[in-house]
Amino acid sequence: xxxxxxxxxxxxxxxxxxxxxxxxxxxxxxxxxxxxxxxxxxxxxxxxxxxxxxxxxxxxxxx
Numbered sequence: 001x002x003x004x005x006x007x008x009x010x011x012x013x014x015x016x017x018x019x020x021x022x023x024x025x026x027x028x029x030x031x032x033x034x035x036x037x038x039x040x041x042x043x044x045x046x047x048x049x050x051x052x053x054x055x056x057x058x059x060x061x062x063x
Contacts, residue, residue: 003033003041012047 006017013020023029030046 002044003035004044004047005041009042009047013051 004012006020009020010017015023020029024031030042030050032040032042034040
C-alpha cells in the first residue's frame with residue numbers, strides 16, 4: 001500500500017487543497033489518513049479508483 005502526500009494528490013487530481021477538503025467533507029472524495037500531527041496521506045488506490053470513476057462517467061455520457 002502506498003500513501004500519497006497532499007502535493008501528490010493535488011498534482012494527480014488538479015484541484016486545490018481547499019477544493020479537495022470540500023469534496024472530502026461532502027463525501028465525494030476519498031478520506032485522508034491522519035498520520036500524525038500536521039501530517040496526512042491518501043491511499044493511492046482510492047485516489048486512482050476515484051479518477052477511474054470520473055473517466056467512466058465521461059465515457060458513459062459520451063463527452
